[in-house]
Amino acid sequence: MKKIIVLIAALGLSISIYAxxxxxxxxxxxxxxxxSTTALQVMAVSSNVTGSQTFGxxxxxxxxxxxxxxxxxxxxxxxxxxxxxxxxxxxxxxKGETLSTVAKLMNVENTPEFFAKLQANxxxxxxxxxxxSATVIDSIxxxx
Amino acid sequence: xxxxxxxxxxxxxxSKYFLLTFLxxxxxxxxxxxxxxxxxxxxxxxxxxxxxxxxxxxxSEIDSHNFxxxxxxxxxxxxxxxxxINSLKNGKNNVLCRFPLRVKWLKENIPxxxxxxxxxxxxxxxxxxxxxDAKYVTMVFPTAHINSPASMYGHTFLRVSSNExxxxxxxxxxxxxxxxxxxxxxxAYKGLFGEYEGRYSILPxxxxxxxxxxLEQRDIWEYDLDLTQEQIDRLVLHAFELKDSYSDYFFFKExxxxxxxxxxxxxxxxxxxxxxxxxxxxxxxxxxILKSYNLVKDSKFRYSNMGKMKNILEKKIExxxxxxxxxxxxxxxxxxxxxxxxxxxxxxxILYLQYQRANNxxxxxxxxxKYLQLLKERSxxxxxxxxxxxxxxxxxxxxxxxxxxxxxxxxDSFELGLKPVYTDIYDISDGYLEGAYIxxxxxxxxxxxxxxxxxxxxxxxxxxxxxxxxxxxxxxxxGIDLGYEHFKDQSDYLKIKPETGFTFGNEKNFIYTxxxxxxxxxxSEQLYSVGTSVxxxxxxxxxxxxxxxxxxxxxxxxxxxxxxxxFTTYKIDRNLALNIKYINDDxxxxxxxxxxxxxxxxx
Numbered sequence: 001m002k003k004i005i006v007l008i009a010a011l012g013l014s015i016s017i018y019a020x021x022x023x024x025x026x027x028x029x030x031x032x033x034x035x036s037t038t039a040l041q042v043m044a045v046s047s048n049v050t051g052s053q054t055f056g057x058x059x060x061x062x063x064x065x066x067x068x069x070x071x072x073x074x075x076x077x078x079x080x081x082x083x084x085x086x087x088x089x090x091x092x093x094x095k096g097e098t099l100s101t102v103a104k105l106m107n108v109e110n111t112p113e114f115f116a117k118l119q120a121n122x123x124x125x126x127x128x129x130x131x132x133s134a135t136v137i138d139s140i141x142x143x144x
Numbered sequence: 145x146x147x148x149x150x151x152x153x154x155x156x157x158x159s160k161y162f163l164l165t166f167l168x169x170x171x172x173x174x175x176x177x178x179x180x181x182x183x184x185x186x187x188x189x190x191x192x193x194x195x196x197x198x199x200x201x202x203x204s205e206i207d208s209h210n211f212x213x214x215x216x217x218x219x220x221x222x223x224x225x226x227x228x229i230n231s232l233k234n235g236k237n238n239v240l241c242r243f244p245l246r247v248k249w250l251k252e253n254i255p256x257x258x259x260x261x262x263x264x265x266x267x268x269x270x271x272x273x274x275x276x277d278a279k280y281v282t283m284v285f286p287t288a289h290i291n292s293p294a295s296m297y298g299h300t301f302l303r304v305s306s307n308e309x310x311x312x313x314x315x316x317x318x319x320x321x322x323x324x325x326x327x328x329x330x331x332a333y334k335g336l337f338g339e340y341e342g343r344y345s346i347l348p349x350x351x352x353x354x355x356x357x358x359l360e361q362r363d364i365w366e367y368d369l370d371l372t373q374e375q376i377d378r379l380v381l382h383a384f385e386l387k388d389s390y391s392d393y394f395f396f397k398e399x400x401x402x403x404x405x406x407x408x409x410x411x412x413x414x415x416x417x418x419x420x421x422x423x424x425x426x427x428x429x430x431x432x433i434l435k436s437y438n439l440v441k442d443s444k445f446r447y448s449n450m451g452k453m454k455n456i457l458e459k460k461i462e463x464x465x466x467x468x469x470x471x472x473x474x475x476x477x478x479x480x481x482x483x484x485x486x487x488x489x490x491x492x493x494i495l496y497l498q499y500q501r502a503n504n505x506x507x508x509x510x511x512x513x514k515y516l517q518l519l520k521e522r523s524x525x526x527x528x529x530x531x532x533x534x535x536x537x538x539x540x541x542x543x544x545x546x547x548x549x550x551x552x553x554x555x556d557s558f559e560l561g562l563k564p565v566y567t568d569i570y571d572i573s574d575g576y577l578e579g580a581y582i583x584x585x586x587x588x589x590x591x592x593x594x595x596x597x598x599x600x601x602x603x604x605x606x607x608x609x610x611x612x613x614x615x616x617x618x619x620x621x622x623g624i625d626l627g628y629e630h631f632k633d634q635s636d637y638l639k640i641k642p643e644t645g646f647t648f649g650n651e652k653n654f655i656y657t658x659x660x661x662x663x664x665x666x667x668s669e670q671l672y673s674v675g676t677s678v679x680x681x682x683x684x685x686x687x688x689x690x691x692x693x694x695x696x697x698x699x700x701x702x703x704x705x706x707x708x709x710x711f712t713t714y715k716i717d718r719n720l721a722l723n724i725k726y727i728n729d730d731x732x733x734x735x736x737x738x739x740x741x742x743x744x745x746x747x
Contacts, residue, residue, distance in 0.1 A: 027515075028508045030501060031351075031359045079313055083350060085515070089494055092519035094528030098350075101312045115528065122523030129512040 025064035025132050027084045067134040069141035076105040081133035088126050094119040108144055117143040178229065178256050187253055188222040195410055196246055196382070197224065198391070200418065205398060205406075207341075211389035213237055229254075235262030241269050245381035245410070269384060276315055276346075277306035278380045281411075283367040283404075283431055283440075284316070286356040287539065288577045297566070297582075298427040300401040302408075303349050303366070304380065311366075312350040317383050319344050319403040321393035335395040342393035342403060344386045353446070359502050361450035365539060367431060368442040371411060379411035397421060401430040408434070415439075426545045426565060428575075435540055445535045449495050455531050456492045457614060458650070461485055468615065471496055474514075483525065490522040491529050496616070542575025543567075543719055543746040551723075551742030555735045557592040559600065559742070569608065569681070570723055571744065572689050572715040578651055578681070579610040590630075599636075603627040610647040610656045610681070621647045621656055629664070632731040637664035637671065645677075652683040662697060673697035673705070687715040705731045719746040 064081040080087060083098050090096030094115050108114045118125065118140060125131075125139040187193065197217070198205045204218045212218060214227035228246060231237040240247055240263065251258050282303040305314030321340035323331065334340050356362045371379070391398065402425035405417040420433055434440055447455075461467065463485055466478040471493050477486050497518065501511040549561040563586040567576045586603035604626045611619035625641040643660025657678045664671035675697030682690040690712050697705040711725040721744040728737050 028512050030498060031354045032502050033359070033504060075313055079350070082348070083312075085498070086350075086354075088516070088519055089498075092494075092523040093491060094523075094526070095530060097312060101310045104307075104310050105313070116526065119523050119526060119528075123520055126516060126519065129509075129516060 025081050025084075025134075027088065027126075027129060027131065029082070030085050065132060065134045067137035067141075069138050070106065073105065076102065077133070077137065079105065080137055084133055084136065087136070088122075091115075091118045091125060092122050102140070106141070106144065114143065178254055178260065179226070181254060181256065182225065182229075185253075188225040190253070192249065192413055193225060194221055195406075195413070196249065196385075197221065198406055206386075206389050206391045208389040208391075211386075213239060225250075229257065232257070232261045235264070240264065241266035243385050244269055245378055245385055248381065272384055273380065276304060276380055278304040278315075278376050279373070280305045280308055280314075281369045281371050281376055281379060282311075283369060283434065284352070285365040285367065285427060285431055285539065286360075286362045287365065288580050289360055289362045300404055300427045300430055301352070302379075302404055304376070305349075312348075312353065314349045315346050316349045316352045317344065317346055317404070317407065318352070319400045322390070335393065338392040338394045338398070340393040341390035342398070342400075343390045344383060344403070346383065346387075357446065357448040358498065361448045361499075363448050363451055363536075364446040366444040366446060367434070367440045367540070368444070369408075369434065369439050370441040371439070375411040379407050382407055382410045396424045399425055401425050401427040405430055405433075408439075424545075424564060428539055428542070429545055431540060432544070440540065443538050443540060447531070447533050449499065451533055452531055453492060453495050453499070453616075454614075455533050456488050456495075457616065459532070460488045461492070464615065467492070471616070477521075483527075487522070487525050487527055487529065490518060490525075494518050494522060537574040539575040541718060543571065543721075545746070547571075547744055547746050549723070549742055549744050551740045553590075554737075554739040555592065557590055559588060559590045559740070561586065561588040563587070563603075568606070569691060570689075570711060570713055572687065572713055572721055573683065574715070578683060579612065579647065579654065581608040581610075582606070586627075599628070599630065601627060601629045610654065612647045612649050612651070612654050621645045621658065623658065623660070631664055631671070632729065633733065635666065637666045639664055643677075653681065655680050662699075671699055671701070671703070673699040673703075675705070689713045703731070705729070707731075713744070720744070 064077065066077065070076050080102060086096070086098040087102060090099035099115060099118075100111065103111050103114060121139075121143060125136055127135075127139075182188065197212070199221065202219065204211070206212075206218070209215070209218075212224055213231050214220065214223040217224040217227070228239055228243075229250065231239045232247065232250070240261065244266070247261075251261075282305070283300060284303050285300050286298060288298055301316050301318040303311070303314050303316050305311055307314075319342055321335060321342050323334070323340055353364070356364055391403065393399065402418060402421055409415045409417050415437060417430075417433055421430070431440075457464075463481055466475070466481070467489060469475045470477060470489050477489055481489070494515070497506075497511065497515055500506055501508075501515075506514070545565050545567075547561070547563045549559075549563075551559040551561075553559060563583055565584050566582050567573065568581045568583050583603055583606040586601070586606065588599075588601040589597055590600035591597045606623075606625045606627070608621075608623040610621045613619060621644065623641070623643045625639065627639050629637055629639045631637050631639075640663040641660060643658045645656060645658030645660075647654050647656040649655055655678070657676070659674075659676045662671070662673040662675065675695060677693060677695035679691065679693035691710070693707075693709045695705075695707050697707075699705065706728075707730075708728040709725060711723060714722045716722060723740075723742055723744055725740045726738075727740070730736055732738075
């Protein structure tokens with residue numbers, strides 16, 4: 001009976017394991033599935049159970065190097081450093097919530113024009129795979 | 145002069161003495177007023193005090209000692225209150241900075257308390273309050289994922305934000321079981337039987353979005369709650385009080401959704417939420433209960449990356465001929481495509497690459513190389529990408545999670561069914577995910593013309609995932625059915641039925657084909673089969689669902705079974721539906737053709 005219960009539970013229970021390959025401050029830190037549990041991933045995807053626990057508030061200080069612009073805007077610095085891939089995608093496609101949030105945090109008013117300028121200059125903002133969030137912020141600031 | 149001095153001295157000493165006795169007596173006096181005030185008003189019996197300590201049935205649901213000041217705090221509200229007050233007076237146990245809402249409430253309710261408290265700064269608390277800067281509270285509901293009906297229960301957590309225009313940088317307050325186990329069976333066992341510590345956490349909302357929208361590909365509903373600033377402040381303070389404590393996590397009842405409700409109860413005193421859940425807390429039910437208090441002022445839908453990809457695939461691209469090659473073989477975009485299609489090809493491939501990376505199909509270097517190259521190409525088209533994705537049926541208006549059904553069968557018998565959770569293939573899926581079905585503890589009894597009432601079927605667990613395939617995504621469909629069944633009007637067996645197959649179509653209408661096996665077990669007797677089935681589900685018309693299924697099974701003992709089932713369900717009201725089934729089954733000894741008609745009532 002116990003075996004049956006456990007089997008059912010294994011199927012019915014929602015669990016989630018993910019690894020955040022977060023090297024920080026740069027590109028490539030998207031959330032990934034943890035390979036060690038792929039056998040169960042098909043059945044168990046959800047987040048009632050998680051391995052990482054924190055009281056980490058969004059305005060907490062980021063460990064990344066500081067840009068020359070917006071140097072005291074901790075919210076912006078941390079947000080960009082933790083959303084580098086998402087921001088790159090939004091800039092290249094000219095639209096998106098990550099980009100809108102950055103514009104709001106930078107107090108940009110004419111967003112359509114701003115977004116268009118960033119899109120046209122994507123390659124000068126995301127210059128290489130090794131670009132850091134501080135550089136990205138400074139590059140974006142040029143087009144305000 | 146000397147005399148005078150002496151007198152002064154004496155006076156001085158005397159006054160000091162007086163002052164001391166006076167001070168001392170006021171202290172004692174005030175202390176006894178506080179205590180007698182508490183005794184008189186029986187403040188420790190105040191329902192809000194018991195809410196602050198998460199009490200139900202005379203006991204706190206919090207299991208860590210550090211949540212209480214008294215060592216008997218888990219079961220004794222009175223002792224806990226007096227010890228809390230003593231600690232505040234003596235500046236012990238850091239009650240002032242650890243339990244700010246308790247302190248606030250005690251001060252409000254004991255007039256003499258304020259001046260007796262030893263005060264000092266609480267830097268960590270102040271920083272927490274100012275950085276959260278909460279002005280809005282939203283209940284967030286990530287919906288089920290088609291490939292994983294196990295996720296169907298869903299999840300809920302709260303979002304607190306200071307600005308409605310930048311939801312991404314707001315904070316999520318989440319309750320989850322803490323574990324480092326990687327074995328699914330251990331997970332399941334411990335999760336069911338309360339062997340994990342459930343803890344509250346706060347993390348950036350964008351991290352939750354990445355987890356649900358981008359990694360798990362689940363759409364999210366956001367329900368903005370109508371709370372006053374005072375209530376929001378209480379919620380924020382209470383979350384702080386909970387940060388270092390834990391309560392045992394039970395998958396069915398004391399789960400994520402249940403524990404999140406405590407925060408709302410504490411925020412608004414007149415809410416009575418957790419007591420509604422006695423056996424199970426289904427996340428969706430925990431939101432519907434807020435609706436009954438008129439707490440939900442707005443609903444917003446946030447689609448997943450998969451939603452975007454499906455939108456591009458189904459609605460935006462005109463010419464899909466080169467898409468597969470473009471995605472899989474890194475061929476350059478075909479020049480004959482119109483510009484909009486070129487943009488859509490790129491947008492799709494960018495999202496798909498993220499999806500592949502999340503599933504470990506590329507290492508970081510390879511992914512980044514491809515990613516930047518694609519983004520660069522995309523940025524050369526000046527048009528912005530937008531998605532016109534229709535907001536689906538709001539889960540808030542879906543049928544409730546428990547169901548009772550009553551049927552009349554053309555063999556002149558009656559069937560009564562009771563199912564605590566959740567949704568099956570016969571239910572109108574409005575607000576649920578069509579193709580993802582999960583049932584627990586489904587009990588059916590039957591009264592035939594000549595016999596007494598007897599158990600017809602008991603389903604311990606039934607999951608069916610009919611995940612639709614398209615030109616890019618090829619998920620498997622699968623199912624499992626475990627229970628006890630009166631087999632074809634003949635004999636009772638334990639039943640296990642695994643199956644797997646393919647589904648084609650869209651969310652509304654699809655066709656599925658499965659291969660599977662029926663295993664029936666009884667003392668010394670076993671029946672087993674290998675078989676196949678094919679079926680359609682049609683939701684083309686509002687409030688009407690139609691399903692057709694044919695299955696063939698070849699059993700041991702040279703039994704063969706052909707079965708056809710056609711059904712239709714008609715939704716009368718949110719919680720009421722009619723259902724008619726036609727069944728043709730050649731293993732029934734008599735009445736091979738049957739019609740069943742009945743009602744579903746959800747509650």
